[in-house]
Amino acid sequence: xxxxxxxxxxPPLSVRDLxxxxxxxxxxxxxxxxxxxxxxxxxVGPNGAGKSTLLKAVLGLLPRASGQVWFFGKTLAxxxxxxxxxxxxxxxxxDFPTSVLDVVMMGLYGRLGWFxxxxxxxxxxxxxxxxxxxxxxxxxxxxxxxxxxxxQRVFLARALAQNADLYFMDEPFAGVDAxxxxxxxxxxxxxxxxxxxxxxxHHDLETVRAxxxxxxxxxxxxxxxxxxxxxxxxxxxxRTYGERMTGASLPMAPSG
Amino acid sequence: xxxxxxxxVTAILVSAASALLGTFLVLRRMALLxxxxxxxxxxxxxxxxxLTGGERASLPAxxxxxxxxxxxxxxxxxxxxxGKVKNDAAIGIVFPAxxxxxxxxxxxxxxxxxxxxxxxxxxxxxxxxxxxxxxxxLEVPESWLVMGSLFLLNLGFVLLxxxxxxxxxxxxGLAAALGFAPGALHxxxxxxxxxxxxxxxxxxxxxxxxAFLIVPPATAFLLTRRLPVMIxxxxxxxxxxxxxxxxxxxxLDASIAGMMATVAGLCFALAFLFAPQEGYLSRWLRRxxxxxxxAARLLVAHLAHHDRAVPExxxxxxxxxxxxxxxxxxxxxxxxGWLEVVAEGLRPTPAGLAISRGRLVPEG
Numbered sequence: 001x002x003x004x005x006x007x008x009x010x011p012p013l014s015v016r017d018l019x020x021x022x023x024x025x026x027x028x029x030x031x032x033x034x035x036x037x038x039x040x041x042x043x044v045g046p047n048g049a050g051k052s053t054l055l056k057a058v059l060g061l062l063p064r065a066s067g068q069v070w071f072f073g074k075t076l077a078x079x080x081x082x083x084x085x086x087x088x089x090x091x092x093x094x095d096f097p098t099s100v101l102d103v104v105m106m107g108l109y110g111r112l113g114w115f116x117x118x119x120x121x122x123x124x125x126x127x128x129x130x131x132x133x134x135x136x137x138x139x140x141x142x143x144x145x146x147x148x149x150x151x152q153r154v155f156l157a158r159a160l161a162q163n164a165d166l167y168f169m170d171e172p173f174a175g176v177d178a179x180x181x182x183x184x185x186x187x188x189x190x191x192x193x194x195x196x197x198x199x200x201x202h203h204d205l206e207t208v209r210a211x212x213x214x215x216x217x218x219x220x221x222x223x224x225x226x227x228x229x230x231x232x233x234x235x236x237x238x239r240t241y242g243e244r245m246t247g248a249s250l251p252m253a254p255s256g
Numbered sequence: 257x258x259x260x261x262x263x264x265v266t267a268i269l270v271s272a273a274s275a276l277l278g279t280f281l282v283l284r285r286m287a288l289l290x291x292x293x294x295x296x297x298x299x300x301x302x303x304x305x306x307l308t309g310g311e312r313a314s315l316p317a318x319x320x321x322x323x324x325x326x327x328x329x330x331x332x333x334x335x336x337x338x339g340k341v342k343n344d345a346a347i348g349i350v351f352p353a354x355x356x357x358x359x360x361x362x363x364x365x366x367x368x369x370x371x372x373x374x375x376x377x378x379x380x381x382x383x384x385x386x387x388x389x390x391x392x393x394l395e396v397p398e399s400w401l402v403m404g405s406l407f408l409l410n411l412g413f414v415l416l417x418x419x420x421x422x423x424x425x426x427x428x429g430l431a432a433a434l435g436f437a438p439g440a441l442h443x444x445x446x447x448x449x450x451x452x453x454x455x456x457x458x459x460x461x462x463x464x465x466x467a468f469l470i471v472p473p474a475t476a477f478l479l480t481r482r483l484p485v486m487i488x489x490x491x492x493x494x495x496x497x498x499x500x501x502x503x504x505x506x507x508l509d510a511s512i513a514g515m516m517a518t519v520a521g522l523c524f525a526l527a528f529l530f531a532p533q534e535g536y537l538s539r540w541l542r543r544x545x546x547x548x549x550x551a552a553r554l555l556v557a558h559l560a561h562h563d564r565a566v567p568e569x570x571x572x573x574x575x576x577x578x579x580x581x582x583x584x585x586x587x588x589x590x591x592x593g594w595l596e597v598v599a600e601g602l603r604p605t606p607a608g609l610a611i612s613r614g615r616l617v618p619e620g
Contacts, residue, residue, distance in 0.1 A: 023339055059433060060432075061429055061432060061433070077435075080433070080434070080435055083433070085429070085430070085433050087427070087429055087430075091427070091429060092426055092427045093283075093285075093426070095481075096283060096425070096426045097283070097477070097480060097481040097482050097483045097485075097486050098422070098426065098481075098482070098483055099482070103426070106422075106423050106426070106427070106430060107430075109419060109420075109423055109434055109436070110434035110435065112419075114420065114436070115416065115417075115419075116419075117418075117419055118419070142481040142482070144481050158430075
């Protein structure tokens with residue numbers, strides 16, 4: 001899979017023989033996958049390829065038929081505090097009676113542990129995270145009043161509040177406005193500068209090369225995974241998306 | 257002790273204990289499941305009566321009921337997970353099955369025991385003053401002891417796990433990822449709903465308990481988008497329905513629990529119609545205002561194409577409006593300073609000309 005041999009620490013994510021079965025059908029088959037540290041890694045593949053399922057299975061949110069997953073060489077339970085996950089924003093009910101700041105503070109609950117309530121330091125930290133996604137003005141707004149892009153930025157701020165080393169994001173760019181897209185990109189680059197690792201499920205082949213530096217092509221199996229330039233090839237894309245995808249329709253023009 | 261006081265305090269304890277849990281049921285979209293639990297606890301109660309052989313079996317009945325409640329929830333979840341049955345159908349299959357088992361058991365073995373179907377279904381809060389229990393030399397109504405303990409239990413649960421409940425209700429995935437065991441919280445909540453249903457069924461019965469669990473929080477949800485306020489309002493609606501319901505029931509000589517549930521329903525209807533943000537009336541007014549706003553812009557934009565004043569009949573024909581609607585649109589446009597009415601007809605003002613060149617949809 002990956003050509004890197006990290007000599008120092010363990011990789012942020014290492015997956016062996018992962019298979020996920022849904023209604024007696026394999027949706028992920030025998031995944032061997034490694035994500036190197038400090039990269040912005042995109043997972044790309046056709047609809048139904050199992051991209052979101054891969055994130056959820058890795059994070060233990062879906063049952064696995066087989067396979068082991070290691071985070072920084074440790075189990076999920078041991079590494080939990082170093083991991084943050086941004087689900088698709090449709091997975092929660094935005095009519096829930098709570099404010100923007102409250103949702104962001106939820107990212108700090110893990111550090112607080114059971115029973116302890118968030119206080120002034122948590123509010124401060126949450127406000128700083130909202131600032132990073134240009135949402136501080138809406139801190140006290142009820143979440144029912146947010147637009148789709150604002151919802152996505154709230155989720156992003158909540159993940160920032162977790163102050164993790166490894167971030168998983170499920171389709172953060174899907175259906176967002178230009179302001180939000182810029183905010184997400186800014187945060188991604190900040191995280192990269194801080195040496196964090198980010199794994200993003202992405203749907204847009206036009207932008208994937210400009211936004212990310214590591215690529216995993218997925219279609220039930222891992223088709224290819226490695227540095228962007230070496231992996232984003234017409235042959236690999238054809239093997240991922242099927243033969244109907246001809247060279248002409250592949251966005252191989254140099255990007256931004 | 258004063259019978260009115262016993263009944264009113266019992267009702268307030270039932271509604272408060274229920275509203276605390278009901279808030280989370282409504283937010284988790286599990287209102288129907290609470291209906292199922294309230295019915296399905298019957299075999300648990302019967303079993304507890306049978307095991308203890310007693311007339312009244314408070315603690316065993318509570319435990320038996322919570323077991324039956326958890327069995328209901330587990331069976332529903334198991335059936336939906338098979339993928340052969342949808343969730344609502346699974347609920348509709350499991351609870352009548354368990355409830356009918358309970359009904360059969362009552363009719364077969366408990367003819368002579370004080371556990372008849374009427375009491376199970378409708379409860380009889382009017383009997384509350386007759387069942388007392390000595391506590392420190394004082395005869396305290398049993399319903400106060402049972403519902404008081406359940407209220408404190410539920411209050412303690414919500415206060416202690418407020419943060420965890422909020423997170424698990426809003427985003428169970430994050431709750432799991434942060435190690436907050438949303439599954440365990442879910443079953444704890446369901447167990448409390450079961451126990452509360454049993455504790456309350458002597459007072460209000462298996463059917464009306466749902467009105468106490470669901471209607472006050474659903475009413476509160478129409479009035480606020482802040483969780484602590486929602487819990488407070490749900491408690492308030494519960495207390496008001498208890499007080500007003502009791503007064504009306506005595507006045508009309510009607511079923512007490514039935515009247516309390518009816519008043520709760522009326523509170524919901526009032527909130528549905530008149531809530532400041534989510535109410536039907538304010539939504540209707542908002543929509544009407546927006547329609548007039550768009551029509552006024554449309555009219556001004558149309559007039560801007562003419563270099564003369566346009567007679568009203570011509571405008572009516574152009575848009576196919578009736579004269580009354582045109583009058584409203586005209587008033588709106590004049591009020592905004594976009595339009596002036598002159599002898600020859602309608603003419604846009606400079607401000608009207610400016611907005612007709614701008615966007616149709618206002619900013620924000």
